[in-house]
Amino acid sequence: MSGDPVRLGPRLVAAMQTHGPLCVGVDPHPELLQRWGLPDSGEGLARFCDIVLEAVGGRVAAVKPQSAFFERHGAAGVAVLERLLADLRSAGTISVLDVKRGDIGSTMGAYAEAYLGEGAPLAADAITVTPYLGVGALAPAVELAGASGRGIFVLVLTSNPEAAPVQHAGEPSVARTVLEEVARLNAGAEVTGDVGIVVGATVGDWPRRLGLDLVGAHGIVLAPGVGAQGATAQDLATTFAGVERRVLVPVSRGILGTGPGPERIREAALQLTAELTAKLWT
Numbered sequence: 001m002s003g004d005p006v007r008l009g010p011r012l013v014a015a016m017q018t019h020g021p022l023c024v025g026v027d028p029h030p031e032l033l034q035r036w037g038l039p040d041s042g043e044g045l046a047r048f049c050d051i052v053l054e055a056v057g058g059r060v061a062a063v064k065p066q067s068a069f070f071e072r073h074g075a076a077g078v079a080v081l082e083r084l085l086a087d088l089r090s091a092g093t094i095s096v097l098d099v100k101r102g103d104i105g106s107t108m109g110a111y112a113e114a115y116l117g118e119g120a121p122l123a124a125d126a127i128t129v130t131p132y133l134g135v136g137a138l139a140p141a142v143e144l145a146g147a148s149g150r151g152i153f154v155l156v157l158t159s160n161p162e163a164a165p166v167q168h169a170g171e172p173s174v175a176r177t178v179l180e181e182v183a184r185l186n187a188g189a190e191v192t193g194d195v196g197i198v199v200g201a202t203v204g205d206w207p208r209r210l211g212l213d214l215v216g217a218h219g220i221v222l223a224p225g226v227g228a229q230g231a232t233a234q235d236l237a238t239t240f241a242g243v244e245r246r247v248l249v250p251v252s253r254g255i256l257g258t259g260p261g262p263e264r265i266r267e268a269a270l271q272l273t274a275e276l277t278a279k280l281w282t
């Protein structure tokens, strides 16, 4: 890449302004493949991804493939993921690879090269990372993301109920400590830095109760949990009051359940975009 790359924060903000806050999740669950009449194999995955791409490529702010559903097919699945990421690049759609990596610094460097390195086969625009080996251990990913115009999303308050005993623990809580470290990483960013956060749409008023300064974090908020996990557009508006314009909403089963016809998937995505936009932005 020559010159300074356009950073992920402004790219995502621009994509959301153009397409709205929806990010379509690509989670090829075996049950979904079966319902779509596709085999639970690399071939089935490839067809699944082609349909999703035809339905929403170039029409939504971002697409979030869930790596686990590709990895469960071994090399064949990873090859399909590689192709999906390349196809998203060609379609001009931002990819957020949900891969939840996090390790000691030296190993984190290798993960960063794998997913954020220029020309890496599995390079995405952003990845999800876990902070439980320390936010500081994520430094190689933060550095490479900044240098390559990419980003990371750090888990802060996840959407699953089992997370509370760990993420709410302590005074200040683990979640608040993580968020404060993220805010330091984004310090100086005009609106949004390269380091986003994951806060579930299902968490209710826990950000307020834990004293989380979502505004001061200066990151895009990836908020999973709408649809199959029970959260609604109204929940987003309530939980994220004050940062509504920074919320990127990944929805997978809630949209893919309307498949396999690409037109119906597209219609569901556009309808949900309209609903989210109305609740969050007006």
Ligand SMILES: O=c1ccn([C@@H]2O[C@H](COP(=O)(O)O)[C@@H](O)[C@H]2O)c(=O)[nH]1
Residues within 6 Å of the ligand: 025, 027, 066, 098, 157, 158, 159, 160, 198, 199, 200, 224, 225, 226, 227, 228, 229, 250, 251, 252, 253, 254
């Ligand atoms: O806190 C989190 C972090 C990640 N996820 C992931 O998002 C999708 C949700 O799928 P739906 O079908 O829209 O429920 C899935 O890939 C999760 O691993 C999350 O749900 N919560």
